[in-house]
Each structure stands twice: as structure tokens, then as C-alpha cells.
Amino acid sequence: MAPSPVSSAFRTTYDRLKRRGERQYALMRALRRGRRLRALEDRSRQIAPADILVFTTLRNERPRLPYFLDYYRRMGVGHFLMVDNDSQDGSADYLALQPDVSVWRTSDSYKASRFGMDWINDLLRRYGSGHWCLTVDPDEFLIYPHHDTRPLRALTDWLDASGARSFPAMLLDTYPRGPIEHAICAEGQDPLDLANWFDPANYTIRKNSYYGNLWIQGGPRARCFFADSPKNSPALNKIPLVKWHWRQAYVSSTHTLLPRGLNMVYAQDGGEMASGCLLHAKFLSSLTQKSAEELDRRQHYAGSKEYRAYHARLGESSSLWCEESRQFTDWRQLVDMGLISPGNWA
Template sequence: MPRPDTTQEPGVFASLSHQLLDAFGTLAADQLVLPPDGVTAVVLAYNEALRFPHFLDHYRTLGVRHFIVVDNASDDGTGALLKGQADVSVIETHKPYRDYKSVWRQLLCDRYLQERWVIFPDVDELLVYPGWSDLSINDLTRYLETSGYQALFTPMVDMYPDGPLNNLSYQPGERFLDCCPWFDGDGYRYNPLKGSHGKRYKTPARHVFGGARERLFHQQAKRPRNALDRWLLGSVFSLQAKASDTAFGRKLDHLLFKLVKNALPSPAAVQSKIPLLKWQTGTCFSGGVHGIDREVSAAPDWGVLLHFKYLDDFKSKVAEAINRKQHTDNAGHYLDYNFQIENLMDKGLRSSVSRRFKGVETLIDCGLMRETPALRNWISRLR
């Protein structure tokens, strides 16, 4: 298979090669051989041998053509598991994840994937969308491109088991949903980011917050909610609300959000991403793939990233993250997890707002997924 072409000038290409070597510490990042078309997944991983078998099965079934995996010094057999799989290219690196996670994605896409559709899932995330599992990811990207969209927005929905995490015994290759079919069907909001972060990263205009993660770990606010707060959260910032596409509307959203922000938990974890994107050279993510530093036309349809953090290795994963200190705020959110760890391991995550996943219609009913008539018609024509 020929090496991918590049449209960059020779001097720029040489500079990019040097950047790849500096960011990864290996020549392998500049020597990949990829298929010339199809959706490519760019995946950053550390010690994910437990989840990779089903993760790969899921995305292969969707139609992902190739996987670029940045293996950040795994020591659990992840590298051996991936070695020799024809549709997986592995780049091993010991560079610190916290410093390079956004750079790695950007450089790889600038080098190999200009003007191509790329998906950026974590290994504990499974993308689903309207029409899943009848609609391939290639059919989805054709719909997006034909309709003039360059990205798909997705809430992140934490999935969990029926009972205590201590009762689980997940085995590699088993379907995540067979183990963790429950999620919070209520308790979300859809609002802009506050501060300079929201100004720097233009897409999306709003993010989803709440769900199981906030219910369990982030409940403290500066003041109790009043009647105005409840009205704003139930209307202007509900999941059903529409983000403004004008400068005036976005400014109004930020002004209204100032009225309610002190009644919301702090810190508040962002529960949405832009994981599927037609790559434009120089695009920069906000660390993770939560935000993009430019305005990109995202579809009004929403997918969902089903998030499978709560398997029986949750306790060891939290301890590992705290020890490595490679995540945001020196793994500060993992310290919050650790505070509740024994309760979750012994009692589980189920609550009065829990719903069982029975297909994407369940997510549409909750407002966590959106399907426009245009996409519905597209799907019906393909059937």
C-alpha cells in the first residue's frame, strides 16, 4: 500500500516531521501507512488491554477503516494485544500525556488526515447515533458532508451496572452494554462554558453537564437554587434548548448563564465532545476533544458517547490515575472519585433517575440524542 500523499510544501513537511519526532520521541509517528479513504480513529491509550477487544469490535462494526493508537507506555499487555492487527497502527511513546494529548492528535491529523473524517474516541467510549446499528459511520459522514456539516456533537453518557461494582467480573471481548446497561436519564443541562476557555474554543457554543458524574461527585454550589435558576435550567439551558448561531445570541446566552452559574456545582465536569470531525489543518482541541479553537459547522443531529468507566477495574484505574497525575488539574477529578470509591464498589450507581439502555430511542426520549427529519429521511432512503 503506498504511503499517503501530502499537499504540504516540502519545507513545511520537513518541519512537521521534526515536530512529530519531538512530540512522540520516535520516528514511527512519521512512518505510518494508512488506507487512502474511510474513517480513521485516532486513539490515545494507557493500560487498556481489558477494553480494547470490544472497543475494536464496536468501531469495526461501525465501519471504521483504520486505528492509529498512541500507546503511552502501557505495561498491561496493550501493546502485545494490538501488535500485528492489520487495521491498527501503534505509536509507542513515553512522553507525558498531560503535556502532549492535544498535540499528538493535531500533529497526526495534520500529517495524514487533512480533509478526511476522523473519530477521536477514548477506549472506554462507544459512539452511537441515530440509525445505529443499521447506519454505518461512512453513511453517517456522507450525510454530514452532503448536508454541509463538518462535525458531530455528542453528550457523554456514563453507563453503569445494576448493582455494586464489586459484583462485576468483566472479561475482555464481552459487550460493555451487557455489563453496564444503565444510565442517568435526567439531571443534565446544556450551557456555555464560563471564562476565557469558552471564548477561546469556538465549537461547540454550548456543552452538556450533569448526569451520573455530577450526581455522584460534584454537588456543591455557592448558593441554593432559586425560582429564576430553576426556570433558566428548565428552559434556556435544558437539553432541548437550541444553541444560538449568532454573535448576539451567544453573548445573551453568556449573560443569562451568569445569573445561574453560582447555583451550579463547581467544579463542573464537561459531559460532551466533538469526537467526529472532518479534519482541517491546524485545528486545535482544548486538551481533550471537548472543544475546538475555531468555528466548525456541527450537525443539529447529536450522537452519544456511551462511557464505560465503571467496570470492576474502576478502583485500580482511579488509583493509577492519581499516581500518574497525567489528567487535568493533577488528576483532581480522580481524587473526587477516590473520595466515593468504596461506596460505589459496595453499593453501585443506580438511583431513581436510572434508565436502562434499550437502543438509541431511549437516548432520544431523554433528549441526550437528537435526530432531525433530514437524517431520518436519509436513513429511510438507505434501507
């Protein structure tokens, strides 16, 4: 039976107020935790009004950094704002030497800062307003339709012209053909040279009507690590590219934003809206070591369930590759598979 109009109006108002409370709470946390960030090198004054900004939290990612920075520089990113969470491998020093990077350092708990989102929300609030902001990890590489011929600015200009304020890009886990521990990525090397296989069509999508976002799961992690508890498999939906306003906040990683309208990046009338993906080059030899380390720290989501699962599986030499895996060629392939879409962007 349909709920009465009065109770559903009450529900709607209640939810709206609750979401506002959550958003304000997230902003407050950001304000508090953000104060504990220590600027190691603050070049934020170089940021030009129209620059596209990248925001990143990292820990011990030194070998990945040169390629990561180059990838997004080539795409046309103007400035990087990065939080180094107590790296021991010289990541922070390397970043401090880069001409277009501002870097902050903290030794606070990753978990207690809601997996780094408090720090990022604070930087977004301080520097992001009015800019298109891309929040990615060092192992995430944005792919969008036409990215080989059109810079990121073309996309953000088009989003501006279409009145869109956010752009979705789901995580697409990539992995090598052989065992993960044999895929050793040298510094400066494109990790996608090694990990360039992905699962084409085993994703599930549900809608979260409270936040209005889609909840996507599946891929090799669900297939190999979470087959018997699919509910726990990691969320793959992300909205990493957002035209920022200081009132906005990420409430759970880059999966969910508030206000709710920012999450409505999909068409419900049967059409397709433009979307991209983040190629997630996580499954390389470095993961084996990292999962052991992260398991010790217990700093990850849901009691580090994910890392425990990797550790269990990756302890024995293991490969995510299967006969039905596809090798990544270009964005058109992803469009054909329906994983991303150019939407109305011809």
C-alpha cells in the same frame, strides 16, 4: 448597557486573533510533542482516500481493546491510529498485531502533552487531512441515530452533503446496577452488557461564547461525586467526529476545536441538529484499581480532582445506580429523551 459598536468590533477582532494564536500554539505543540512518538507499527500507508479513521490514546487498556476494535470495525472504520502511553500490560504488542492498526509509543508525560491531545493533534495533522476522523477513548462507544441500520459512512456522507464538518456526541456515563467493583468485564465482552444504566435528564448546558461550543455537565458523576462543587464536575460535551484539515486542532480534549466554526454543531434558531452520544463505559471494576493508580501518577486534569473523588467514594463499596436510572435499550430511547437527535437526517 450595550457596548459601543467600536469596542465590540475591537473585542471580536481581538478574540479572533487570540483564537488563531491558540490554534497555532496547539499545532506547534503537536509538532514538537509528536516528534517524540515512536512508531511501533506504522501501517498508515494502507489508509485509502475515503477511509474513516479512529484516533485513540491509551494506557493499560489491554482487556478492553478487542471489543473496542471490533465495535468500530463493524461500524465501518477503515484504520485505527493509536498512541500507547507506556502501557505495561501488553496493549501495544496486541495492537501491533492487528492488521488495521498503526500504533505509536511514548513514555512522555500524559499531563505535559495536554492529556494526550498533543499526540492526537499531531497524528491528525499527519494522517487525518481529508478524512472523517473519530477521536475516542477505549471506553467510549459512539451511538448515532440509525446506527443499527446505517454504517458510519452513511452519516459522514450525509454530513458532507449537508455541508457539516463536525458532529457532536456528548458523553453519556453508563454504570452497572450493582456496586461497580462487582462488574467485572471479561476480555472481548461488551462492557455495555454490564454497565447499561444511565441518568436520563439531569444535564446542564451553558454556552461558551468565546469558543462557541456548549458546555454540558451533569450525569452520575455530578450527582454522586460533585454535588457540592458542581462547577468542577467533568465536561460531557464532545465533538469526536470531524472532517479533518491540517489547520484544525483540538484545544481541550475533544470538548473544544478550533477554528471556532467546528464547535457550532447546534441550532440556535429553535430547531434541532443531528447529534449522537458516546456511551462511556468507565464505571466497571477496573476503575477502582485504575483510580488508585492514576491518583499516584497525578497525571489527570485539574489535579486529578475527578480521580480523587472516585477514590474517596469508591473506596467504600459504592454504586451509582438510583431509582431513577434508566436502562439503555437503543438510540430511539435516547432520541425520545432528547439526549440525541436525528435532526434533519430522516
